[in-house]
Amino acid sequence: MDMMQMNIGETAKHSGVSAKMIRHYEGIGLIPKATRSYSGYRTYAASDVHTLRFIRQARNLGFSIKQIEQLLGLWRNQRRPSSKVKALAQAHIAELDARIAEMQAMKRTLQDLAVHCHGDDRPECPILDGLAAPLAADASGARRGRAASTRH
Amino acid sequence: MDMMQMNIGETAKHSGVSAKMIRHYEGIGLIPKATRSYSGYRTYAASDVHTLRFIRQARNLGFSIKQIEQLLGLWRNQRRPSSKVKALAQAHIAELDARIAEMQAMKRTLQDLAVHCHGDDRPECPILDGLAAPLAADASGARRGRAASTRH
DNA sequence: GCTTGACTTTACCATCATAGGAAGGTGCAC
DNA sequence: GTGCACCTTCCTATGATGGTAAAGTCAAGC
Structure with a gap:
C-alpha cells in the first residue's frame, strides 16, 4: 500500500x-x-x-x-497573531454559551410544567395547559429573567 | 373589525x-x-x-x-392519559440534556485550549495545535448529526 | 482473457424549520 | 379608478450530512 x-x-x-x-x-x-x-x-x-x-x-x-x-x-499562516485564533475561539465559546442557556431555559420551563403533571390515566395535564396558555411561559426569553435567546 | x-x-x-x-x-x-x-x-x-x-x-x-x-x-383528545404527555415531555427533556451536555463538552475542551493561548501578536497557538493534534481532544462525546442549533 | 466485487465518478434528492423573493390577483380607502 | 397593502402559488436558500443511482475503474481469481 x-x-x-x-x-x-x-x-x-x-x-x-x-x-x-x-x-x-x-x-x-x-x-x-x-x-x-x-x-x-x-x-x-x-x-x-x-x-x-x-x-x-x-x-x-x-x-x-x-x-x-x-x-x-x-x-x-506562519505569521498569524495568536490573538486572532483566540478571538475566534472565544466568539465560538460565547455562541455555545448562548445556545446552552437557551436550551437550559427550555428545559427548566418544561420541567416546571412536567412536575405538576400526574402522568397517569387521567386526562388533566398542566403540560398541555401550559402550551395552550395565551401568552405565558415563553421559555425562549423573558421568563424568569433568562438571557434573551436567538429571537427572530 | x-x-x-x-x-x-x-x-x-x-x-x-x-x-x-x-x-x-x-x-x-x-x-x-x-x-x-x-x-x-x-x-x-x-x-x-x-x-x-x-x-x-x-x-x-x-x-x-x-x-x-x-x-x-x-x-x-379529551380522553388522553396524561402519562403520554408527560412521557413526551420527559423524552424531550432528555434530548435537551444530551445536547446541552454535548455543547458543554465542546465548551470545556475549547476553554482548555484557549486558556493556554497567549492571544498576542506571536504565532504560537495551543488552540491550533490542539485542532491539528492527531487524535486527542475529542469533545464530541455524543453524535454529530444532531448537534446543530435548534434554530437558524 | 473474462468475471466479480470493491471502489470511484457525477448528479440529484432528502433532511429540518424558516426566510426571501417573484409574478400576479384581490380588497378597500381615497 | 387608482394606489397600496394584502393575498396567492411556486421557487430558492440555508448548513452539514446522508442516500441513491448510473456509470466508469481497478485488481484479483479463474
Whole structure:
C-alpha cells in the first residue's frame, strides 16, 4: 500500500471525514481541488489527511464551516497573531454559551410544567395547559429573567 | 373589525406564527386546510389562532414538528392519559440534556485550549495545535448529526 | 482473457424549520 | 379608478450530512 498517495476511501478512513464530505469540502472550496489519477480518481497525500483531521476536530468542537475556513487560514499562516485564533475561539465559546442557556431555559420551563403533571390515566395535564396558555411561559426569553435567546 | 374570521396576516399577528409558516404547517398537514374566501384567501377563526399559539409555544420549548403533531393529537383528545404527555415531555427533556451536555463538552475542551493561548501578536497557538493534534481532544462525546442549533 | 466485487465518478434528492423573493390577483380607502 | 397593502402559488436558500443511482475503474481469481 502506497501511503504517499491514496484514493478518497482510504483518505476518509485515515482522516475520519467521510468520502462524501471530502468531495463536498472540495466543492465549496474549503480544501483545494484534489489531484486526479489518470482515470479521474482523486488522490491524496498525508498532508491532505492532516488538513482533514484538523477540519474534523474543529467540527467536533462545533465550529461552523465558515469559522473553520478562517481557522485553516490562520493555521497555514506562519505569521498569524495568536490573538486572532483566540478571538475566534472565544466568539465560538460565547455562541455555545448562548445556545446552552437557551436550551437550559427550555428545559427548566418544561420541567416546571412536567412536575405538576400526574402522568397517569387521567386526562388533566398542566403540560398541555401550559402550551395552550395565551401568552405565558415563553421559555425562549423573558421568563424568569433568562438571557434573551436567538429571537427572530 | 370582524374577529370571528380573519385573513392570514391578522392570524399571524395574533398567534405569533408567521403567515409563511402558517401556510407551511398547512402544507405538511400539521394543521387542517384553512377555509377559503370566495376569492381564495385563507380565513381563520379564533380557535385556529389558539392552535397556532399552542404550536408556537411548543416550538419555543424546542419540540420538533413531529413531536408537536403528537402533542396536538393529545391536546385534542379529551380522553388522553396524561402519562403520554408527560412521557413526551420527559423524552424531550432528555434530548435537551444530551445536547446541552454535548455543547458543554465542546465548551470545556475549547476553554482548555484557549486558556493556554497567549492571544498576542506571536504565532504560537495551543488552540491550533490542539485542532491539528492527531487524535486527542475529542469533545464530541455524543453524535454529530444532531448537534446543530435548534434554530437558524 | 473474462468475471466479480470493491471502489470511484457525477448528479440529484432528502433532511429540518424558516426566510426571501417573484409574478400576479384581490380588497378597500381615497 | 387608482394606489397600496394584502393575498396567492411556486421557487430558492440555508448548513452539514446522508442516500441513491448510473456509470466508469481497478485488481484479483479463474
